[in-house]
Amino acid sequence: MLRLRLDPTACAGHGLCADLLPERISRDEWGFPIISGDVPPALAAHARRAARACPVLALRLDRIADRPGARVMPPRKAD
Ligand code: SF4
DSSP states (O other): OOOEEEETTOOOOOHHHHHHHHTTTEOTSOOOOOEEEEEEBHHHHHHHHHHOOOOOOEEEEEEEETTTTTOOOOOOOOO
């Protein structure tokens, strides 16, 4: 499972992320993103694309444990 994290001090409210992942990101009345819920595997590719597309790097996608107390291993480095 993945979790989107927003840096509200960096976000400029472009709204691009909401366009790319409307299943999890909506906009408030000023255009700033509202994240609702974690990202299931079926939406992972769209969530990655939304995070990468943020022009000010305000959106991050973190892996989280599926079960409480379970450890999350860091991603393996490419050789
Ligand atoms: S794309 Fe980035 S700057 Fe634009 S609303 Fe989303 S998080 Fe904020």
